[in-house]
Amino acid sequence: MSLRFKNLDGSGPHPLSNIFKWAVGDKLAGKRRKSPGTCVMRRVEPDPAVLASPPGPGEGARLTWLGHASWLVQLDGVSLLIDPVLRDSIPGFIRRNVPPGVPLGQLPPIAATLVSHNHFDHLDLPTVRQVGAPVVGGLGLTRYFQRTRLAVTELDWWGSTRVGPVTVHFVPAQHWSRRGLKDINETLWGGFVVEGSSARVYHSGDTAYFDGFHEIGRRFPGLDAALLPIGAYDPEWFMSKQHMNPEQAVRAYEDLKARHFLAMHWGTFKLTDEPLDEPPQRLDAEWKRRALPAEPLHVLAVGESLSVRQG
Template structure:
């Protein structure tokens, strides 16, 4: 089958025989690690009055973790959502382990919703429709919104668009796309660099570790905050083509040359075999093994915000 889109290295998703081995054969044979579907998660009640007012131009960026890969990113007087999945469950009867950091009905006015790719744990159409903001995503994404009345801006890798005073860049990731039975890699996946006059924020989307992190860091030097996935990696023989483990996420952070590491994609949905609370433990161990300074590492509570102070004005 010819694929419309491929990764930078030419790869696509696992063949169905490999998917069957992971999803069915290994499970029946008892070869997959067993762990609980829930865990205790830190969650804080956000200050909705504060979130209602995004930082003004030149005041930096406020980043609020809503759970999984969902973020509220506010800068330059603009509020953006990235990969908002805020309902109680996702298709496949996978329920949330922790409520969203901010329920959909309590979000501030949103100027744009950024969608990294079409997997159900990153693109939740009911959430996006309820938010009602214009959508920005990869090539081919418009098909999912034709009956919603929402405007969609499609971007190729390295493409960009403006939302007020903010520039949104779509950048490569090592992943794949599929939402139905016959649409493998028909829409483009990726990550985002959200750029204001003084602040750059990177959201990787779903991704395996790949050489593209160095190129993203080269094209966007001085990334102030990298939002990187640390969960959904076990069994690694199957997941490593599409998700990073915590040790690889630290390497990605160093490849990017980012100032801060913010962990995501863990603790919310039980998608793979590792315990839900294992990823931050491995992240902490790897951070200490590399003797990295403690201050740049942030494992936020769900609903918690981090304000990234502005740096020097961006050039270009």
């Protein structure tokens, strides 16, 4: 199969035989770990009046976790959404375990929606259409918005665009893309570095652990926050090509040399076999095993905000 896009190491997605083995064969054979489809999640109700006033120039960035990989990132008077999936479910009959941190109707005016890739748990077209903001994403993404009036900016890896006073950089990730039967790796996947006057924030998108974290950290020194996925890793033989486990996420954080680690991509949708609440437990254990200082680690409640700024 000829693929339009590949990872930095030349790899593509699993062959269909591996997908069948994971989705059907191992399930029928009873080889997959069974765990509940729900768990108790901490959740806070953010103040809409606070969110309506983004930090201004020189005031750093406010990061609000909306659940899964969805974030409200506010800096320099601008509000951005990253990978917003704010409906009750995603295709495949996968319902939310916890409501979104900020409902659609309570979002502040959004300057741009950043989409890391086209998988349904990161690109929810009804959510993006209702938000109504211009879209920034990887090469090929425009095809999904041809029936809308939304402006789309496509970026290659290491490409950049401006959203008002803020610069958005699209950076590599170790993943893949697919939304239909015939579009495997036809659109580019990646992460984002959002750069303002007094804060620089990295959102990895979906990614496995890869050497690219070193290069992202080198090109963007002084990252104030790294928003990194810690869930959807079991079984390892299948998921490690596309997702990190908590231990790998800590390695990525150290490679990036970021000041703060913010956990994401856990607890919201039951996508894989580990218990929904296992990822932060393993993250905490790995953090302590490495004897890392406690202050930089943040496992936010859904709806909770953290402010960061250049030190």
